[in-house]
Amino acid sequence: MTGSFWRTALVLGLLSAVGPFAIDMYLPAMPAIGSSLNASVVAVQGTLTLYFLAFGVSQLIYGPIADRYGRKPPLIAGTLLFLVASAAAGPV
Numbered sequence: 001m002t003g004s005f006w007r008t009a010l011v012l013g014l015l016s017a018v019g020p021f022a023i024d025m026y027l028p029a030m031p032a033i034g035s036s037l038n039a040s041v042v043a044v045q046g047t048l049t050l051y052f053l054a055f056g057v058s059q060l061i062y063g064p065i066a067d068r069y070g071r072k073p074p075l076i077a078g079t080l081l082f083l084v085a086s087a088a089a090g091p092v
Helices: 003-037 041-069 072-088
Strands: none
Touching: 003 041, 003 072, 041 072
């Protein structure tokens, strides 16, 4: 196998880990989020539910776009959008 294969496998593996890492960082912060926003536990847990709903619906949008334009451009656009949104939601 060539080095290109392993590089592609590594990039795809790291990209697939971004979502779980984001959730793993968010879950321990839920009590602090609730107290800083004066929100109930149920309201903070609702944000996680909305995340998963948005994740599921976005696949209905991403699939046809990826079929039309290929996999790489939507992947790059989605990763950039994730980075910008994460930076915008950073510490206040």
